[in-house]
Amino acid sequence: MNMSEKIRVKAIYNGTVQGVGFRATTAMLAENAGVTGTVRNLPDGSVELVAEGWPGDVDAYLDRIAEQLRHRIDTVDLRRGPATDEFDRFRIAY
Numbered sequence: 716m717n718m719s720e721k722i723r724v725k726a727i728y729n730g731t732v733q734g735v736g737f738r739a740t741t742a743m744l745a746e747n748a749g750v751t752g753t754v755r756n757l758p759d760g761s762v763e764l765v766a767e768g769w770p771g772d773v774d775a776y777l778d779r780i781a782e783q784l785r786h787r788i789d790t791v792d793l794r795r796g797p798a799t800d801e802f803d804r805f806r807i808a809y
Contacts, residue, residue, distance in 0.1 A: 721798035723767045724777065730789035732762045737787060738807045741780055745805035748776035755808035766805070767798040 728737070738754045741764055745752065750768035757763050764780075766773055781788065 721767055721800070722770050722773055723765065723796050723798045724773055725794045725796075726764045726766075726777070727757070727792040728762045728764065728784075728788050729760075729791070731787045732784075733760055735787055737762055737784060740784060742805055742807050744776060744779045744783070748772050748779065750776050751802035751805050753802065753806045753808050765802075767800070767802055 733756050738756070741754045741762075745766065748768070749772050750766045752764065752766035754762060754764045766776060768776070777793075781791075
């Protein structure tokens with residue numbers, strides 16, 4: 716993947732990630748990092764996050780999530796691909 720092209724990351728976080736401010740924290744961090752996307756709770760108790768932006772911004776964003784929410788996260792399934800530019804900002808889905 717070219718570093719001059721925006722990327723898309725889809726992450727599924729497992730652990731104590733629902734009902735603890737996980738989505739609100741990821742949304743705040745996304746605004747600070749300049750990435751767009753969405754985050755939502757899944758029925759199985761996990762959280763799905765989709766983020767798009769420049770590779771360095773997205774990587775820094777994921778690092779901040781891992782650092783700030785490390786006590787909540789047991790595992791993360793991360794997939795990368797090209798950005799779709801479908802988001803104009805970061806949103807919490809309900």
